[in-house]
Amino acid sequence: MAYVNMIEMMNQATKGRYAIGAFNFFNYLTARTIIETCEERKSPVILQTSVKTVRQLGTAHIMDMVLPLMKKTSVPVALHLDHCKETEVAKQCMDAGWSSIMYDGSSFAFEENVAKTKEIVAYAKKKDISVEGELGAIVGVEEDIVVDDHAGSLADVDLSVRFTAETGVDAFAPAIGTAHGMYKGKPKLDYERFSDIRGRVKTNLVVHGGTGLADDVFRRLIQIGASKINVSTAIKMAYFRGMKASDGLTEPLQADRMMEKEVQEVVTHCIGVFGSVGKA
Numbered sequence: 001m002a003y004v005n006m007i008e009m010m011n012q013a014t015k016g017r018y019a020i021g022a023f024n025f026f027n028y029l030t031a032r033t034i035i036e037t038c039e040e041r042k043s044p045v046i047l048q049t050s051v052k053t054v055r056q057l058g059t060a061h062i063m064d065m066v067l068p069l070m071k072k073t074s075v076p077v078a079l080h081l082d083h084c085k086e087t088e089v090a091k092q093c094m095d096a097g098w099s100s101i102m103y104d105g106s107s108f109a110f111e112e113n114v115a116k117t118k119e120i121v122a123y124a125k126k127k128d129i130s131v132e133g134e135l136g137a138i139v140g141v142e143e144d145i146v147v148d149d150h151a152g153s154l155a156d157v158d159l160s161v162r163f164t165a166e167t168g169v170d171a172f173a174p175a176i177g178t179a180h181g182m183y184k185g186k187p188k189l190d191y192e193r194f195s196d197i198r199g200r201v202k203t204n205l206v207v208h209g210g211t212g213l214a215d216d217v218f219r220r221l222i223q224i225g226a227s228k229i230n231v232s233t234a235i236k237m238a239y240f241r242g243m244k245a246s247d248g249l250t251e252p253l254q255a256d257r258m259m260e261k262e263v264q265e266v267v268t269h270c271i272g273v274f275g276s277v278g279k280a
């Protein structure tokens with residue numbers, strides 16, 4: 001049984017200066033392809049669901065779909081809920097069997113974010129579930145969460161220290177200028193801020209908005225302390241590339257293979273750059 005929370009895999013990654021890919025899936029094909037690609041390359045992996053996916057498919061169906069895959073695989077895999085703003089949905093997923101939760105209270109005032117995240121941490125601890133928290137606003141569109149560029153504010157270093165200490169989260173996503181979805185121009189990341197935060201907090205650090213970042217950007221972020229990198233849009237785009245390429249086919253299984261191949265390429269590339277290959 002390789003189904004775990006993400007604490008140990010992130011601890012190892014932080015120590016070994018590599019990062020775990022956290023890939024969003026939205027159906028059986030994407031979940032299976034992500035897991036199998038990582039298994040072939042002996043890489044630990046984090047499977048993520050957005051709240052939108054949870055709402056559309058339901059917690060029971062998602063667990064029925066991925067639990068057998070996670071139990072069977074030989075590599076450590078965590079099932080993580082991405083960007084959850086509602087306490088009730090987070091608890092519902094924890095009760096259904098998710099091993100990890102991101103409670104995203106970043107749109108609330110600092111004190112409220114701390115209080116709500118703490119409530120989730122207390123609930124999660126009883127079930128050995130890991131929790132990720134966020135500070136500052138990561139711009140762009142993530143599923144149904146839209147953050148306007150202008151409203152985007154980066155995580156304050158002192159507040160990051162307080163947030164992680166007061167909430168006790170296992171993973172921390174400070175806003176440093178990355179964005180969800182496709183970047184409009186060249187991404188402007190605040191590496192110095194990320195480094196300062198790394199130097200002052202004990203918590204493992206997460207980078208959101210992996211799609212569209214260059215390989216050398218990933219390497220630099222990992223060097224200065226990122227141990228989980230989120231990739232969602234690239235998976236969706238790969239899926240659609242496969243779908244478009246299968247236009248005109250009459251055999252659905254052949255179409256599935258084309259989508260698998262595209263998703264596999266994205267995951268293979270990411271875990272290669274993140275340095276997690278061979279770490280499981």
Ligand code: 13P
Binds near residue numbers: 230
């Ligand atoms: P991208 O969609 O830009 O890859 O971002 C993913 C993400 O950060 C999910 O939380």
